[in-house]
Amino acid sequence: MTVRPIIALDAMGGDGGPAITIAAAEIAHKRYPKLSFRFYGREDAIRAELARAPRVAKNAVIVHSDEEVLGTDKPSQVLRRARRSSMGMAVEAVKAGEAHAAVSAGNTGALMAIAKLGLRTMEGIDRPALAALLPTLRSESVMLDLGANTECDEKNLVQFAVMGAAFARTVLGLKKPKVALLNIGEEDLKGTHELKAAAAMLRGADLPMEFVGFTEGDKISKGDIDVIVTDGFSGNIALKTAEGTAKLVVTLLANAFRSSALTKLGYIMSRPALRALRGHLDPNNHNGAVFLGLNGIVVKSHGSATARGVANAIGVAHDLVTADITRRIASDLANFDAHRAPAAAE
Structure with a gap:
């Protein structure tokens, strides 16, 4: 798909507001010079930051909004003023065809509610799912919901x-990603009825993926599986546990290296390796969760992300736009349903 992507950015979302958002746009524009932006939020604050980023300013449109979605806002409250908020206007730009994708570091529940209401789910998808990249021993894996x-x-x-x-084929560049369902064991007899039924449907499916069955939580970080599939309840717990474990490891290492003069010397000698470890575990390097299954692309950035982290989320949006992810999903679903129908009839 040859396109010059236009990204709608909720400039008021996240902890850093316009300063982080526009610094991120500057980084992203250096990586992808064909990008252009639509910034939604307080015009005076956005213009002040754009004055320090002239290249982005030349490829940007500012749309003023007095309303912003706070982290404490409930989705029901946000929906009543969605069309006036910077977050809601960014998503509306995708719906109206003014932008190819929207990126926000704001309230996750509010963004999900606004995106579902504004864009609706695509044909063949009952519910959208939140997907993100997780660091592994090999590189990265996709997990959803x-x-x-x-x-x-x-x-x-x-x-x-x-x-x-x-998503894995688009963002990770894999031709045939390995896909597994998260379960309490790898054996076929384990798990809920829903997991067993889903596995039966996926085995032998004519899709550009390799379904490998079930996987357990302790296997996620190995990186042998490219796509881990689960429900949102289990997926959210697994994600938060992984993030907490990463922080634990970094903190324990830091404490250990400060415990004596000898360990401090060891730290100096190990600094390059520790820097690489910290970089691999840094959420900013894997930033950019996506609401898959909507009639439009919406990317969620960490609220505390740095400019580099938000730039990575913009990069995910760029990749999904240029790969025409919505068309890919629609085509895969159509092929799956077409080949499954004769088997179901037998």
């Missing part, structure tokens, strides 16, 4: 698998 749907049936899980595989 991470909190959008606390309860899922087998059909939802199959759709998540299809969408996750399309």
Whole structure:
């Protein structure tokens, strides 16, 4: 898909507001010179930051909004003023065709509610899913759902698998990603009815993926599986546990190296390796969760992300736009349904 991507940015989202958002746009524009932006938020604050980023300013449109979504806002409250908020206007730009994708570091629940209401789910998808990249021993893996749907049936899980595989092919550059369902064991007899039914539907599916069955939580970090599929309840717990474990490891190492003069010397000698470890575990390097299954692309950045982290989220949006992810998902679903129909009839 040859396109000059236009990214709608909620400039008021996240902890850093316009300063981080526009610094991120500057980084992203250096990586992808064909990008242009639409910034939504307080015009005076946005213009002040753009004055320090002339290259971005030449490729930017500012749309003023007095309303911003706070981290404490409930989705029901946000929906009543969605069209006036910077977050809601960014998503509306995608719906109206003024932008190819929207990026926000704001309230996750509010963004999900606004995106679902504004863009609706694409044909063939019952529920959208939140997908993100997780660091592993090998590189990165895709995991979904991470909190959008606390309860899922087998059909939802199959759709998540299809969408996750399309996402992995786009962002990770994999031709045939390995896909597995998260379970309490790898044996076929273990797990809920929904997991067993989803596995049966995915085995032998004519899709650009390799379904490898079930995987357990302790296998996620190994990186042997490219796409881990689960419901939003389990996925969110697994994500938060992984993030907490990463912080634990970094903190324990830091404390250990400060414990004596000898360990301080060891720290100096180990600094390059520790820097690489910290970089691999840094959430900014894996930033950019995506609401898959909508009629439009919406990317969620960490609220505390640095400019580099938000730039990575913009990069994810760029990749999904240029790869035409929505068309890919629709095509994969159509192929899956076409080949499954004769088998179901037998």
